Amino acid sequence: MSEVQEEQVESRWEASPAVAIVIGVQLLLAVTAKKHGWTIWHYGWGLWLMPVVPEALLLVALGWSRPRHRLEQMGIRRDVAIALLGLLSAANAFILVALVASLVNGGVRSGGQLLFEAVTVWGTNVIAFGLWFWAVDQGGPVRRHEPNPPPHDFQFPQLENPELAEPGWYPKLFDYLYVSFTNSIAFSPTDSMPLTRRAKALMLAESAVSAVTVLLVAARAVNIFT
Numbered sequence: 001m002s003e004v005q006e007e008q009v010e011s012r013w014e015a016s017p018a019v020a021i022v023i024g025v026q027l028l029l030a031v032t033a034k035k036h037g038w039t040i041w042h043y044g045w046g047l048w049l050m051p052v053v054p055e056a057l058l059l060v061a062l063g064w065s066r067p068r069h070r071l072e073q074m075g076i077r078r079d080v081a082i083a084l085l086g087l088l089s090a091a092n093a094f095i096l097v098a099l100v101a102s103l104v105n106g107g108v109r110s111g112g113q114l115l116f117e118a119v120t121v122w123g124t125n126v127i128a129f130g131l132w133f134w135a136v137d138q139g140g141p142v143r144r145h146e147p148n149p150p151p152h153d154f155q156f157p158q159l160e161n162p163e164l165a166e167p168g169w170y171p172k173l174f175d176y177l178y179v180s181f182t183n184s185i186a187f188s189p190t191d192s193m194p195l196t197r198r199a200k201a202l203m204l205a206e207s208a209v210s211a212v213t214v215l216l217v218a219a220r221a222v223n224i225f226t
Helices: 003-036 045-049 052-063 065-074 077-104 111-139 173-186 197-225
Strands: none
Touching: 003 045, 003 052, 003 111, 003 173, 045 052, 045 077, 052 077, 077 111, 077 197, 111 173, 111 197, 173 197
């Protein structure tokens, strides 16, 4: 397959399902919050619908052929995807701030509610930044296969030691999701090192959100249970 066809396969059959899973979890949480009257700070269940808007638009840009081709013809598909990822990350960070404020004010007393909300924020963070890494490394999934691509943003072990990988190996979306997952757990690089400042900035932002979610929100949820 050509580079464009490979990117289309990754977008439609890997990136799109990941975004769809996030949307499904957030919609489930919104329905549950409405049913039980859960609130976060000064906001009700509708707060969980805020990131669904950029996520739905991103899902269309990734998986629907007609808008994909239209954006590609205009030469702005990658810019639109990155802008939507920015809105998604900002919305998720705002929800985390509201969740922390609700904890400080004593507005959350249910351990089940807090744990559900923390897992949703954390999972959204992992998938969003996995897509970030996939979209920015060497200019994106198409550009990094073209002649004379930009320098690597991430150094994978297989690139540094080609004898450890199958011939012609290159990172795919799953590899970036793995980097995002391990970074959100360890709060630091594991097997793949960030080489550029933008890669380091992205990993720093993800670790910050994950640290607050895991160390403060999830820990408080466990404390409520015990």
